[in-house]
Amino acid sequence: xxKFFILLWLFAxxxxxxxxxxxxxxxxxEELVEQRGWITDxxxxxxxxITRTTPGPVGVYVVSVGYMADGVPGALAGWIAxxxxxxxxxLLVGYFGKRAQHPRxxxxxxxxxxxxxxLLVLAAIPIGREALDGPLTIAITAVxxxxxxxxxxxxxxxxxxxxxxxxxxxxxGVAHTYRHPPVSQGARTADYGPGARPGVxxxxxxx
Amino acid sequence: xxxxxxxxxxxxxxxxxxAIAGVFxxxxxxxxxxxxxxxxxxxxxxxxxxxxxxxxxxDLNYALSRLTPGTNLLAFCTAAGWTTRGWPGALVALIASxxxxxxxxxxxxxxxxxxxxxxxxxxxxxxxxxxxxAIMVSTAWVFAEPHVKAAxxxxxxxxxxxxxxVLGAHLTPVKVLLLAAVAGIVWPVPRTxxxxx
Numbered sequence: 001x002x003k004f005f006i007l008l009w010l011f012a013x014x015x016x017x018x019x020x021x022x023x024x025x026x027x028x029x030e031e032l033v034e035q036r037g038w039i040t041d042x043x044x045x046x047x048x049x050i051t052r053t054t055p056g057p058v059g060v061y062v063v064s065v066g067y068m069a070d071g072v073p074g075a076l077a078g079w080i081a082x083x084x085x086x087x088x089x090x091l092l093v094g095y096f097g098k099r100a101q102h103p104r105x106x107x108x109x110x111x112x113x114x115x116x117x118x119l120l121v122l123a124a125i126p127i128g129r130e131a132l133d134g135p136l137t138i139a140i141t142a143v144x145x146x147x148x149x150x151x152x153x154x155x156x157x158x159x160x161x162x163x164x165x166x167x168x169x170x171x172x173g174v175a176h177t178y179r180h181p182p183v184s185q186g187a188r189t190a191d192y193g194p195g196a197r198p199g200v201x202x203x204x205x206x207x
Numbered sequence: 208x209x210x211x212x213x214x215x216x217x218x219x220x221x222x223x224x225x226a227i228a229g230v231f232x233x234x235x236x237x238x239x240x241x242x243x244x245x246x247x248x249x250x251x252x253x254x255x256x257x258x259x260x261x262x263x264x265x266d267l268n269y270a271l272s273r274l275t276p277g278t279n280l281l282a283f284c285t286a287a288g289w290t291t292r293g294w295p296g297a298l299v300a301l302i303a304s305x306x307x308x309x310x311x312x313x314x315x316x317x318x319x320x321x322x323x324x325x326x327x328x329x330x331x332x333x334x335x336x337x338x339x340x341a342i343m344v345s346t347a348w349v350f351a352e353p354h355v356k357a358a359x360x361x362x363x364x365x366x367x368x369x370x371x372x373v374l375g376a377h378l379t380p381v382k383v384l385l386l387a388a389v390a391g392i393v394w395p396v397p398r399t400x401x402x403x404x
Contacts, residue, residue, distance in 0.1 A: 056308025059278030085277025111391030117351035118369035124343035137337035144341035166334025
């Protein structure tokens with residue numbers, strides 16, 4: 001029970017002070033791996049791989065870390081710490097929503113949306129480098145992109161079809177053209193810590 | 208595009224709490240490629256298809272969720288829930304968007320060794336990640352398109368500027384977004400647009 005509250009405090013401390021995805025990672029690593037030794041670096045890497053393996057936000061890795069540290073209560077602490085900061089957005093939307101028609105507020109929102117689109121393109125680069133490792137995956141991306149931009153096909157169908165194609169490809173033997181095992185090699189804690197490659201760091205923070 | 212619930216035309220159609228729970232549970236928990244890709248899918252669902260929020264409300268929710276601590280996707284869902292149905296909507300959207308993916312993460316964590324040792328699981332995952340790359344790039348366009356058309360000069364300054372600040376000056380994304388917000392506030396406003404209703 002004590003461990004639950006300690007985990008909740010540690011997680012909340014880092015999620016409330018980080019903006020997006022894996023930005024809370026260095027602090028969680030410092031507390032849980034270095035200071036307390038409740039999980040290992042390998043566990044932490046594994047939790048990042050898991051969040052890349054499962055759909056949904058990347059920030060869900062704290063749930064996985066919580067489960068590793070303390071089972072279901074730890075996962076609950078992770079979930080609360082992941083979800084709670086989101087409630088703060090209501091204050092912002094409440095304040096700016098009343099002023100949404102003001103030209104300067106509109107202009108501010110416009111610039112933030114544009115800048116965030118630019119960051120998103122940068123974030124796709126390291127993931128692309130890692131995921132596009134053979135003719136099949138390159139073909140999947142090349143076909144999916146125009147379909148998505150033209151909004152012809154629902155995104156869920158594209159994800160399902162891509163997974164099924166790659167699955168079928170590995171059965172008929174296309175898979176041996178891949179260079180290396182996926183995700184597990186790409187997502188290393190070192191990539192997200194201080195001194196990491198800037199591209200990867202950007203992906204970690206914006207994803 | 209002839210859908211009568213098309214967003215932007217007419218007042219937004221406010222959903223029931225059950226409808227909020229259904230849409231956010233389905234679409235916030237099924238997209239790979241991180242928060243923004245998922246938000247693009249949600250934009251399509253709650254704005255273009257269902258008309259729950261307007262284009263301006265989407266910009267408001269999205270831009271401010273990027274400036275909120277924690278996970279941007281969940282902040283966006285909370286903001287969209289609040290915009291449509293107040294606090295009950297916010298809480299329902301937050302729970303619906305965060306609980307299923309958390310349970311999935313717990314299950315995968317518990318069975319990690321078995322799943323990640325399976326070559327077929329890995330192959331399916333590879334395909335899903337390749338789709339995620341396409342989703343992220345198309346997402347950037349989905350978000351930027353209305354503003355590139357409405358304010359092309361802003362787009363020409365802000366988009367390369369943001370990229371340069373990350374790649375050249377190694378600024379963190381939240382700093383880049385705050386600088387963009389400041390640029391937007393001080394950006395010269397055309398005379399006709401300054402007239403208040």
